[in-house]
Amino acid sequence: DADVTQTPRNRITKTGKRIMLECSQTKGHDRMYWYRQDPGLGLRLIYYSFDVKDINKGEISDGYSVSRQAQAKFSLSLESAIPNQTALYFCATSGTGGLNQPQHFGDGTRLSIL
Amino acid sequence: DQQVKQNSPSLSVQEGRISILNCDYTNSMFDYFLWYKKYPAEGPTFLISISSIKDKNEDGRFTVFLNKSAKHLSLHIVPSQPGDSAVYFCAASRNTGNQFYFGTGTSLTVIP
Numbered sequence: 658d659a660d661v662t663q664t665p666r667n668r669i670t671k672t673g674k675r676i677m678l679e680c681s682q683t684k685g686h687d688r689m690y691w692y693r694q695d696p697g698l699g700l701r702l703i704y705y706s707f708d709v710k711d712i713n714k715g716e717i718s719d720g721y722s723v724s725r726q727a728q729a730k731f732s733l734s735l736e737s738a739i740p741n742q743t744a745l746y747f748c749a750t751s752g753t754g755g756l757n758q759p760q761h762f763g764d765g766t767r768l769s770i771l
Numbered sequence: 772d773q774q775v776k777q778n779s780p781s782l783s784v785q786e787g788r789i790s791i792l793n794c795d796y797t798n799s800m801f802d803y804f805l806w807y808k809k810y811p812a813e814g815p816t817f818l819i820s821i822s823s824i825k826d827k828n829e830d831g832r833f834t835v836f837l838n839k840s841a842k843h844l845s846l847h848i849v850p851s852q853p854g855d856s857a858v859y860f861c862a863a864s865r866n867t868g869n870q871f872y873f874g875t876g877t878s879l880t881v882i883p
Contacts, residue, residue, distance in 0.1 A: 661814070692873075699775075699860060700815070700873040715870060747814055759805055760871065762814030 660684045663748050663763035670738055671771050678733045678766050680748030688751045689731040690760060691715075691723060693744040700747065706731055738770045774798045775863050777874035785882050790848040792877050794861035797842065801863040805871070806835060806846050809858045818859075819846070851881045 661682045670676055680689065691703040692715075702715030704723040712723060720742060722734045735742055745767050749760040776795045784790045794804075802823035807815035821828040821835045821844065828835050834847045848855055858876045 697875055699773075699777075699875040700862075702870055702872075705870070749814075759817035759820060762807075762816070764812065764814045 661748055661750055661761055661763035663746075663766050665766060666764065667767045669769045669771065672739055674738050674770075676735045676738050676768070678746055678748075678768070680731045680733070680763060682729050682748075682750045682761075684750050684752070684761060685728075686750035686752050686761070687728065688753065688758075689725065690749040690751075691721075691731070691733045692747045692749065693717070693742075694747065694765075695744050703733065703746075740770050742768065743770045744768060772797075773875070774801075775861060775872045775874040777859075777861060777877050779877050780875070781878040781880070783880045783882060784851045786853055787850045790846075790851045790855065790879055790881070792846040792848075792859050792861075792879065794844045794846075794874050795842060796844075796863050796872075798863070798865075798872075799842065800865045801872075803864050804835070804837060804844050805862045806833075807860045807862065807873075808855075809860065809876070815860055848879075851879075853881045853883050855879060856881050 664679045687708050690705040692700040694700050701717050706725045724732050745765050747765050748763045751758040751760045805820040806818040808818045809815040819830050819833050821837050837844045858878045860876045861874045862871045864871045
């Protein structure tokens with residue numbers, strides 16, 4: 658079973674709809690992250706959380722919100738989806754053994770907004 | 772503004788030869804660097820890292836070199852194998868450790 662699980666894996670929806678992407682992990686990590694990947698732009702950080710009560714904005718948080726429901730769960734919401742939010746979204750986790758711990762990624766959610 | 776840059780979108784190498792993937796960064800405060808490998812339909816997986824107190828780190832066939840004065844790092848894969856064909860991302864962070872900044876990726880094809 659995957660250590661970092663993202664649901665759904667693919668989603669097509671319409672402009673203006675509310676969408677939630679979910680991430681759960683079995684690694685026991687405190688830190689969780691949401692990224693989006695666009696062609697030619699690499700991965701960009703949307704939000705991150707270092708524990709259940711901690712939420713921080715990343716580079717591109719506008720139009721997104723997150724919820725850290727438990728240590729193992731971190732969800733990303735698009736309140737009113739727009740076409741330029743079409744992208745590949747990744748959730749990641751990392752441990753706390755020192756500040757610079759590699760991140761472990763889920764397999765991504767491909768989101769298309771029409 | 773892209774703080775971590777991978778200027779080569781793609782690279783093709785013959786099996787058995789060396790693959791060299793390059794990465795440049797602009798923020799002199801970055802002091803920890805990582806390489807990730809990504810196969811289609813999968814998430815990136817961690818490959819190798821280097822701290823700014825070192826200029827080289829080696830793990831099997833993979834070696835990362837860091838040139839702080841040039842703000843440049845490179846990943847060497849020797850010998851290259853067909854299974855190494857993937858997209859490679861470099862990433863950087865400051866010791867505050869809050870955020871990682873990723874490059875745009877280089878697609879490596881190893882030709883059998």
